[in-house]
Amino acid sequence: MISLKQATNSKKDIDFLQRCFGSPDIMGCFQRTRVPGHETLRKRIVSQAENRKYLFLIVRGVRYIGFGYADRSRAFDHYEIGITIIPGMRRRGYGLQAHRLLLDYVIIRLKARRLVAYVSTGNKAERKVLASCSFVHEGTMRQAGVTRGVIHDIAIYGILKSEKR
Numbered sequence: 001m002i003s004l005k006q007a008t009n010s011k012k013d014i015d016f017l018q019r020c021f022g023s024p025d026i027m028g029c030f031q032r033t034r035v036p037g038h039e040t041l042r043k044r045i046v047s048q049a050e051n052r053k054y055l056f057l058i059v060r061g062v063r064y065i066g067f068g069y070a071d072r073s074r075a076f077d078h079y080e081i082g083i084t085i086i087p088g089m090r091r092r093g094y095g096l097q098a099h100r101l102l103l104d105y106v107i108i109r110l111k112a113r114r115l116v117a118y119v120s121t122g123n124k125a126e127r128k129v130l131a132s133c134s135f136v137h138e139g140t141m142r143q144a145g146v147t148r149g150v151i152h153d154i155a156i157y158g159i160l161k162s163e164k165r
């Protein structure tokens, strides 16, 4: 059983997020790594609602097992979402559960009509999870992604509020 918690500016939340963002093991082959400073992360967390860029922790018991985000697009009428589960906790169904919790949160609490997820075409796990959540593959941006020097195609997955099951 897992739950989703909006990030706070507590040391525990910031330390965990900082560790995730900077770790190639945790971010996987398809996401960039960066190490935001403690203060940068704190400011981002404090201004989540104002900027409509939300960060979440995925919680199992007292442990954080991953994180997620939901960013309101400046250009389009949708939220971009993403989930990362730490390596030791993968392939136990938590990725799918976390996506479902985030989908509910963004549609119900943030009142989104449409969500989008950008995923490298080679990211089988994420594509499977998105398909299981009824996201539709809407197209592919060729050579749009670069992770640690490797170029990859990025699939666009979208879901409308009316399509959520």
Ligand SMILES: CC(C)(COP(=O)(O)OP(=O)(O)OC[C@H]1O[C@@H](n2cnc3c(N)ncnc32)[C@H](O)[C@@H]1OP(=O)(O)O)[C@@H](O)C(=O)NCCC(=O)NCCS
Pocket: 026, 027, 028, 029, 030, 031, 082, 083, 084, 085, 086, 089, 090, 091, 092, 093, 094, 095, 096, 097, 118, 119, 120, 123, 124, 125, 126, 128, 129, 132
């Ligand atoms: C993508 C990710 C969130 C999936 O989390 P997870 O907890 O491993 O996923 P689940 O255990 O819920 O598995 C969901 C499905 O994907 C499948 N799957 C998981 N890992 C897989 C892999 N490496 N290759 C192929 N299928 C995989 C599972 O078998 C399951 O399929 P099923 O529904 O047919 O049983 C996780 O792999 C991850 O954090 N990856 C790194 C970060 C990332 O790429 N995030 C996406 C950014 S766009």
